[in-house]
Amino acid sequence: MPLVKTKNQLKSHLAALDPKGRLGLVPTMGALHEGHATLVEKAVTENDSVVVSIFVNPTQFNDKEDLERYPRDLNADMAVLMDISDRIIVFAPSAEEMYQNDITANTYDFDGLDKVMEGAFRKGHFNGVGTVVETLLRLVAPDRAYFGEKDFQQLQIIKKIVADKSLPVEIIGCPIVRESNGLAMSSRNKRLSKTIRQEASFIYKTLIAAREKFGMKSAKQITDWVTNEFKNHADLELEYFVIADADTLSMETKKQRNKKYRAFIAVYADDVRLIDNIALNY
Template identity: 45%
Template sequence: MEIFRNKKTFTDYIERQKEMGKRIGFAPTMGALHQGHLSLYEAAQKENDLVISSIFVNPTQFNNPDDLEKYPHDTNRDLKLLENTGIVNAVYLPEVADLYPAGLKSKAYNFDGLENEMEGKSRPGHFDGVGTVVEELLRQVKPDNAYFGEKDFQQLAIIEKLVQQLKLPVKIHGVEIYREDNGLAMSSRNERLNAVQRDAGKVIHETLVKVNDWFRIITIAEINKRVKDIFDDQRGMTLEYFEIADEQTLKQTDFFYKDKNYRAFIVVNVGEVRLIDNMHLD
């Protein structure tokens, strides 16, 4: 596994691989890697000649400086984990200047309103930060395929919109949420939960499963009430929001239309840890 800490060296490597006709699969990360990230590389390995990872903690997508400060950093651990997979061929560790050559400021994007729903309501500018880094990484890595987890479904939809608007020559793939044994969506933030909180967190996925059972049987208003009641009964947990939204527009709906696909989105604060999850509704 090759490790690149210099933009020029890395882009030269990419050019050589392209000249040899290698098909490149890419999964960018912010480190603190876990099995959910590894599932992205496993998906990439099936469709590509080379699998490339990047690790970069993007400052502009953190609205709260405390979240940035608390975000786990252990690059040596991450590199060892990637090495042990035997899947990843190269890792890119860019500096801030490599992705923000004009200074640490996000570009301004219009994602046709996707950025204003759910996470966008409480995190202004967050998706501009995501878009800025992802666009620059895609331009430098030049992958044929790029892989993102469905846990951050809104981010996935925005990246698909970004690629479409900028006509970037890459296919975006969503990879199914990787879950812990109790159903909790695997996340770097889970490391901040104690054992009791981690076990209690299973109620988030259990609730989504119930929502899928209730879907099209009872009204959305009744589903919303039942979800609120579930979390009102949980100690040490606060329901930040629950929405059922159109998968294409991400707009919240209060009625089911047969020709549309819907997904349930939930954010729960467990102690001081903010956990997100979602589920496609059958």
């Protein structure tokens, strides 16, 4: 399983593949866990070869300390991937290589998809995400690219980029993988103490309860209830809870038939920021 660190090396490996074979891409920031492994396993099953990128993208972090604390262990990541398949090419570039020494993000028009939830609290985040994902899609030119639904807003924004840029790739969203207590798997979970990790299971329990209330209560009533629930958990600080249209990500004001809705949440567990979401009516 080759590990390449430059674009030219990657191009050489891609050029040696069967041109008739199907190629998959799984972009990651490393610190791989079972959720990542599920994406890679699906990609390996559906394609002849798979590129897994491991790149902690500096332009999508609005907090320098968060960037510095993000877990990194390339050797451990390689071990995870080696257990999955030998048909994987690992691309682990430096920021200088990825951005060609100009580490700045492009500016995109996401038609408002970036103005709510994560975009509202992380200025410039989605421009950074869009820049590195577009770069990877153009560089690798995969038939399919795989993303987890834990970052559902990101998934919708990537689909928007692909449509706007007419990129010939199928974007595949994959279900959230959870720990045994319901906590959505995340590389950031490694920074949680054992006690806080267990307490953070309350995030998913709250989403489940919100889904149960969705058919009977208004979005405001549910949001108020969630806000009050978190006041009873001193170690968990609610940043936002939003019920939104699953397609447009616009906040729900009055439920409409034939529309799909999701609940989105961001919570600080100690100083670790965790996000999650759940489908409410499908």
